[in-house]
Amino acid sequence: MIPELGLAALWLAAALAALQLAGGVLAQRDHAADLAATVRPAAIMQGLLALFAFLMLLRSFVVTDLSVKLVADNSHSMKPLIFKLAGAWGNHEGSMLLWVTVMSLAGGLIALIERRLPERTMQATLAAQGFVALGFYAFLLLSSNPFERLPVPAVEGLGLNPLLQDIGLAFHPPTLYFGYVGLSVAFSFAVGALLTRQVTPEFARVMRPWVLGAWVFLTLGITAGSYWAYYELGWGGWWFWDPVENASLMPWLAATALLHSASVLAARDALRSWTIMLGVVAFSMSMVGTFLVRSGILTSVHAFAVDPERGSFILALLALYIGGALLLFALRAGTISEGQRFAMVSREGALVFNNVMLSATLGIVLLGTLYPLLAEAFGARVSVGPPYFNPVSAIFVVPMLIVMTLGPLLRWRHDNIDRIRLPLAILVAVAVSLALLVGLLASIGLLPMLGLVLSLPLAIAAFLPLVGRRLTRVPLASWGMVIAHFGVAVALFGMASESAFTRERLAAVAIGGTERVAGWQVTLEGIDAVAGPNWTALEARILAQRGAGEPVRITPQARNFWTPPQQTTESAQITRWDGQLYAVIGDQTSDGRWQLRLWWKPFVTFIWYGGVLIALGGVLAIVGRVSGDLKRRRATRRGATRRKERVGLRGEPSAAGDTA
């Protein structure tokens, strides 16, 4: 009964999405259309119904209802509760239901609280939101029904991949989905504004918290995914240019460009059509990401061709939304003026430059990710990896970093380079002396060198906008910018330092033997057999000592899971302020020694500290913007009440009261 209730709620929600679409479209023709009044309630109800369906799925997982196919395939009665819950979205159908649920709730929320935009624009926005949701409901109901029953209930569930029974991974996909969905709201606002030609600073202010929120979630998702790959895969790599990683990087790049462009629109009423365009692109990248991850095309183009139903469905949705939005953009963009003008040397000029660089980088990542798939479809197999992505994207990223260092120092509209001569001279001096220092002491590659040389000036410049201001009076949103830009510098420094200065030691070590890597003395004390709930492992007892410091014991493991059979390496790290020692135990050699893999990775942790700082900056900006909006709204309301009271006291018509 429970799964059927969920399914029924899903159908009802789909019907309400259709109503929302129809009402919003009719409202464009005729303000007083009967259906126009239903748009907001339909959006709210649709959100609640989707939430209800998702809760029903969660319940089926919690009680392990083995008559539901999805539960039987992905859960197990003996699994801990948290992983039962995570199992609900750790699969194709459940994750798509989560996608739709979050999207509908977001739509319901804007229908409930957002009153700043003209009502017609809001109705167009909600119609667009309904249109997108409808496609996903169709996808769920027609080809990925999460509530499908088995003819005969299974005796026991098939369990969950042990690699996925990891608390980090349980929350990794929802994090990225929140990001994708936030961009769908931005997309709906963009379509709504485009339809009603209301591309105003107010529109940018309404859209901005959603873009910022999406961007924070994407940042956290990417950072967590990178750290997971780093410690779980056992080779110390933190970014592989894997298509799945790129699927989250591309929306992030687009969202980064969008949030800066929306800021220009909100503050200066410039870059109107550019902001709309980026809104469309950002959501397109979310759809491309969903398509890459969910269609099975990554395992092999041929697997996709054999069972193309789901993939084709998402591809069709992709073509419909993106093609439709781009067509609308092409038809309407001409009628939207670009807004306020600005000079080349100005805050806007720097932001436009970096927007173009971000978009170009996005183009490179998109090309490198999709081209191998395209080539494979035509029978040729090529690989595109770091030797391609790193240098080619650097063509655009390096100028971007330079402009990012200077941009926040410039004034809006028009500025003069002479005015920032002093900070500029200091930053250039820092960069040049750093380059000379590193060049003399070590020989490292060009890209790590550029990364190091650019990171320090960027870190310093991030704080320069605060100079000469009373720190207590700096708005929260400006603190957000300072901290996020500083986070980029920190992450960049970590990446460059890790690629330039990592020391590796691979060796076969006898029990009691000692190896050295970059100032560390590492002794293999012994190997123990240990067991967990569903695995056995060989655990190495390793004593690591840095110089004459206190020895530290670490215990990397080589684990064997039995349901399903799988081997994993559990690396062990020792973290110091200036880097991490990374140890992995491998197989035994024929002469009885053990394969030990050791790395010293200077400042590698800065990569993820930087990611967290960037996200923190985003959170500060959201809090600052939203609280500012609330304050402004309260002030307007208070003003309105006061006017009304005054009018009431004097007993005059309201028009006269307004002059006071």
Added chain:
Amino acid sequence: MKALIALFLAVAAVPLAAQDSMPPAPYAYRQLDDPAQEAAAQALMETLRCLKCQSQSIADSDAPMAGDMRHQVRTRIAAGEEPEAIRAWLVERYGDYVSYAPQISPVTWPLFAVPLLILIVAALILRRRIGGKGGE
């Protein structure tokens, strides 16, 4: 484990280093003694694809085939071969798929032409947006 390796060797279309005995090849998990040679080998390995994994280089994988390929790369570097010659040899055996660094060819030219195009378009957009006149 041995059965797995045997199975894998039987399945692999071109058994690599068939003359090697069953345990992991000596240089799969051992570095070359000369740091310069090891650095060259490492740089090359990071750009070669592990054919049995999803999106990992042979420098990042525990798959037996990746180990064999690491052994091949290290022994050939130690024998004084140029990294690009080793890459060419591997590409000849396994096709372009094995190398993460695409070379310009009739199949891959768009990978190099499109970035050029993006560069030109970016320059044009920037000229229109913020060149001279200042906006539109």
